[in-house]
Amino acid sequence: MRVRLMYGIVPMALLAACSVGPDYKRPEFWDKQALESSLGVVENNYPVSVFWYQAFGDETLNWLVGEALRSSPNVKIALSRLHQARYSLNINRVEYWPTIDANGSYNYAYAPKYAELGDKTSYFRGGLDASWEIDIWGGGRRQTESYMALYKAAADNFNDVLLSMTAEVANTYILLRTMQEQLRISNENLKLQQDILATVQAKYKSGLADDAALHQAEYAVQTTKALIPDLEYQEQAYKNALAILLGRLPDSVDGLELSDINPVAVTFNFDLDRLAEFPLDAVRNRPDVRAAENMLISKNADIGRAVAAMFPSVSISAALGWQGHLFRDLGRSENAAYGYTPAISLPLFHWGALVNQVKLSKSVKEEYVYSYQNALLNAAEEIKNSMVAVEREYEKNTALQKSASSMKKVLSSMKVKYKEGLIEFSDLLSTEQRLLEVQNNLAASRGAVYQKIISFYKAVGGGY
Template sequence: MIDMQINNDTENLAKWWESFNDKTLSQLIEIAIKNNLDLKQAQARIKEAKARREVAGAKLFPSIDAKSSASYSKTRGTKIEDNTVEHLYSAGIDASWEADIFGGKRKSLEAYQAEFEASQWDFKATIVSLISEVALNYIELKTYQNRIEIAEKNLNSQTETYNLTKWKYMAGLNDAIDVTQAEYSMENTRAQLPSLRTAIEEKINTIAVLLGKQPQQISEELKKSHTKPLISEKISLRIPADVLKMRPDIRKAERQLAAQSARVDEAIAGFYPKFTLSGSFGIEALSLNSLVKAATKIITGDFLISLPIFHADEIRQNVEIQTALQEQALLNYEATVLNAIKEVENALVAYAEEQKRKQALEKAVEASQLSFALALQKYEVGLTDFSTVLETQRSLLNLQDQLEQSKGNIFIYLIKLYKAFGGGWESFANEEEN
C-alpha cells in the first residue's frame, strides 16, 4: 500500500515529476519548457504588459518636444521693384505637464502594474498546465504500450490454446465448436491491437505538439523507450497548508482584481479638475545665419485648469462600467479559489480510491491466473470442458487490462494532485519581476 503524507516541503512540489524516476519524462518536460508555443505566447504577453506599464508611467512626467520650421513668402507689386520676398526661420522647444493632483494617472499606472504581474502569473500557470499535460500524456502513452504488451502475450497464449483445440479436434478428442470458440477468442484479442496502436500514435502526436515539434521527430524515440515511471511505496506529499494561495491561477485572478480596483479609482478621478502647465521657448530669424546670432527670442507659459461640467453622464457611466468589471473580477477570483479546492479534493479522493482498486485487481489477477492454469490443466486431461478454459482465459485478459489501466490511473491522479497544488512553475519561471 502506498503511504501518502502531507507535510511542508515546497521543494519537492517544485520538481514533483522527478519522484517518478523516469529520465525520459524529465527530458520531455525540459524540451516542452523551451519550445512550447503556448508558453512563448505567454512570454510575449508579459512583454506587452510590461510595455503598457512603462507607457503609463511615462505619463507622470513632463513631455518635451522640439520643433523647427521654415517659411517662404513672395509678394508681387504693380512694379518689379515693389516685389518682396521674405524668409522666416524658427526653432524652439515645447513642454507640458499635467499635475496628477487627484491620482488618476497614478491609479492607471497601478492598474497596469497589476496587469503586468497578472501576466507573469499567467505565464506560471501555463507552465503548471504544460508540465502536467506532458506528464499525463506520457503516462497514458506508457499505459497503452503496456496494455498492448499484455494483449500480445495473451494473444500468444490464446494462439497456443487454439492450436491445442485444433490438434485435439483432429485427433477426435473434442468438438469443432471448441476450435471455433478458441478462434473467436484469439481474433477478438487481435482486434483490440489496432485501436491501442492508434491511441499510441495519438498520444505521441499530442506530446509532439506540447514539445513544439513534429511527431516524426520524437516518434521513434518514444516507441523505443522502455523506461517505466515508478512510484515509491511511500510517497510523501509535503504540501504547506497555504499552498493554494500560491497557485498561479489564483494569484493571476487576484492581480486582475487589483488592476480593476485601480481602474475604478482612475475612472472616479475623471470627476475632478485637471491642472496642466505648458510652456515654450523659441527663436525666429529672417535668415539661417542670424537664427543663432541675432534671432528674436520668444518665451511663453500657460497654466490651464479644466473642469468637467457637462459630459452627458459619460464619466459617471464609465465609473459604473469599471465597477461592474470589478465585481466580475471579484467573482472570478472567488470561483478560481473554489475550483482549486475542488480539484485538490477530487484528486485526493481519486488517488486514494484508485490505490484500493489496484490492490483488489492485483489479487483478482493472481486468482485468475491460477484459475486459468487449473482449467487448462484439467482440459488437457479431459476433466473439464473447453468453455471453462475459455471463460477463465477471457477473465484473465480483462483483469490484466484493468490492472494496467489502474496502474496508469494512479499516476494520472497523482499528477492531477500535483497540478491542483500548482506545483512545477518554481523550477522554470525566470521572468523579470520588475
C-alpha cells in the first residue's frame, strides 16, 4: 500500500515542481566592448552616489532636495503606486494556495397542512469548507513571477521619480541662481550707466557734450531699467516653482533670496575625466531601464500562465461540519459530517481561445522586448549627449570668461578716453552694451555648466 502511495505522490511532486512556458533570459542587443567604445567609458570607474548633488557644496540646494523627496506630491503618488503593486502581489501570489472558509446557518420551516410529516422543522448547521487547486503546471508560479516583476517595476518607477525630482529641484534652483546673478549684473550695469549719465550731463552743461550724447546716455539707462522687471518676474517664478516641487504654496520657501554667496557667480570646478569613469552597468541599471526590463519579465511569465491554462487542472475540496436541532448540538461527534471531492478539469474545445491567448502573450512579450531595447538606446543616447554637453559648455565658458575679462579692460580704457574727450560717447556706449551682453552670457553659461552636470548624473541613473 505504501509503495502504491509513493508511486502516486512522486509523479505529482515532480509535476508540481515544473513550470511550463519559457524562463526569462535577458536579450543582448550588443556586447560590452561595443557599448564601451560607443560611450568612451574607461575601465577605472567609480560608483555614482544618490547624493551626487552635494558635490556642488550648496547647503540650500541640499535642503531643498531633501525636503522635496520627503514632501512632494509626485513622490507620494509614486510611493502609493508602489504600495498598490505590493498589495496586488500579495493578493495574486496566494491564488493557488489552499483556502478555508467557515460557514453557519439556521433553518426554520412551518407547514401545518402536513402535520403528519411534522409541522415544524428547525435545525442548525456549522462547519468548515476547504478547497485547493493544485498548481501542477506552474501557472500559479508564473502568475507570482509576473506580479513580482510588476512590483519591482513599480519600485523602479518610484526610484525614477526620486531621481527626476532630485534633478528637477537642482535644475530649478540653478535657474533661480542664474536669474539672480543676471539681475545683480543688470543692477551693477545700471549704476554704472547712471554714473556715466551724470558725467555726460555735466559735460552737456559745460558745452562739452551735445544733445545726441545726452540722449544716448539716457537711452542706455532706461534700456537697462527695462530689463530688470522681467528678470525679477522670472526670479519669482522660479521661487514659486521650487515651492510647488516641495509641495508648498507659491512664495512660501525661505532662504531663496539673493545673497552674496551665489554658486553661479563663479564657474564650478568639475573634473571632466570623471565623465568617462562611471560604471558601464549604469546603462542597464537606470531606474527607467530596469522598469522596462521588469515589464518584459512580467510579460514573459504571462506566456507560462497562458500555456498552463491549456493543461488539465486538478482540485480538491473538503467539508467538515455539524448539524443539530439545537445550537448546543454543534460540535458533538454524533452530529458530525464530513466529505471530500477530488476533481479534474480538462479543456477540450474553446474555439481556439486558449491557443490564441498563448499567441497573444508571445506577441505582447515581443513588443516589450523592443520597448526594452528602446529604453537602452535612449539611455545610451542621453549619457553620450550629456557627456558631450558638459565638455562643450566648459569650452564655451572658458571663451566667455576671457571675453568678459577683455571687455572690462576695454571699458575701463574707453571711460578714461571719453573723459579726456578722445572718443565719441557712442563708442563708450557700444563698449558698455557689449560688456553687459557678455557678462549675462557668462552668467548663463555658468548656470548651464551646473545644468549639464545635473543632466549627466540623471542620465547615468543618479546612483539609483
